[in-house]
Amino acid sequence: MTAAGHAHRGRPSRTGLGRALMTGGALASDWLPAFTEVPRSAFLPELMWPFAMEAGRSVPVSRSSDPDSWLAYADADVPIVTQWDDGRHAGTEPGEVSTSSASMPSVVFRMLRALDVRAGQRVLEIGTGTGWNAALLAHRAGAGNVVTVEVDGAVAERAERALRAFGAPVRVVHGDGFQGFPEGAPYDRVIATCGLRSLPFAWVRQSRPGGVIVAPWGTHYSNADAIARLVVAEDGRSASGTFAGPVEFMKLRSQRLPPVAHRAYVPDTVAVGEETMTTVAEEAFTGDRFGAGRFALGLRVPACVNVVAEKRDGARPVWFYGLTDRSWACAMFRDGDTARVWQSGPRRLWDEAEAALAWWEARGRPGHERLGLTVTGEGQSAWLDDPADAWEV
Known part of the structure; x- marks a missing residue:
């Protein structure tokens, strides 16, 4: 020394x-x-x-x-x-x-x-x-x-x-x-x-078979990342593994997401969107910001940014903005009242979020350790428990 x-x-x-x-x-x-x-x-x-x-x-x-x-x-x-x-x-x-x-x-x-x-x-x-x-x-x-x-x-x-x-x-x-x-x-x-939204295959290609890749990884849904620990396959064509708990890192500069321009999605009022009601509790979206629930929602609702606004006078809007088009959704939670939902665009983002929450809860609210990531030359996919049952993220 x-x-x-x-x-x-x-x-x-x-x-x-x-x-x-x-x-x-x-x-x-x-x-x-x-x-x-x-x-x-x-x-x-x-x-x-x-x-x-x-x-x-x-x-x-x-x-x-x-x-x-x-x-x-x-x-x-x-x-x-x-x-x-x-x-x-x-x-x-x-x-x-x-x-x-x-x-x-x-x-x-x-x-x-x-x-x-x-x-x-x-x-x-x-x-x-x-x-x-x-x-x-x-x-x-x-x-x-x-x-x-x-x-x-x-x-x-x-x-x-x-x-x-x-x-x-x-x-x-x-x-x-x-x-x-x-x-x-x-x-x-x-x-x-640094936090990643897409783990490059170049790192897999430059690793030995059996090599280990550790990186903070997450989706644009939130800033909540998790530590991905991937093992490179013997044939070098993929790397796969589970997550080892939540973290938050500054993002890789080439993968930073600029702030959402709200007016580009909702130029006037939410009333232009299709209105429904929901019985989903506010806490499902406002609870532990580093919890496995929010992380899992990001895996199931791709290319989407979730913004939880501050509560004012007993009311809190929770926003969803699509990244591939101008789809948006807003759930307005009010103390003591049933939440109202508005959504607009080619995607029904609230429907996707509600379905993702139901998926997570139906599987026993799995923690980070049951969720996994696989990276190949064609892209990356997420999975629960079994890498063979994966979906693109």
């Missing part, structure tokens, strides 16, 4: 974090040496924006002006934004859109546990970020066996400097991670640190 690494060891806050991660099951015992030897603080910038739980928002923290708070957040199980607005942001206050970050340590080690990387294996990482995750991988597999790809040139440059200063000179590639990095293939393990 380098002198730079030793300078970050031994803080009580790091000891407490490690204990909490172990107790919570995020940090497996075989990853404890990497956690101990590779602190997140060695890869964080002078000015960062950790998520302050008590405030419910990201706050600016400078190491030079408030070193105690900086270190405390570095050793906390919170996400830390390190770039806003693709680098166009200036100043100390948070920007509009967070575009690079250091993930929560609990999420990082849950994903590394799922990756199951061994010493000497070749690893491809998509999304370098601060470089911390690449350094953890280097500690396990060896720096010469890790390649990390970052789409943002400034982020890639800073991460490479941090990795070399720490003594983990992994190869940092400035490029489009969606294409993988064929020059370093074949890989035993592939891990993405």
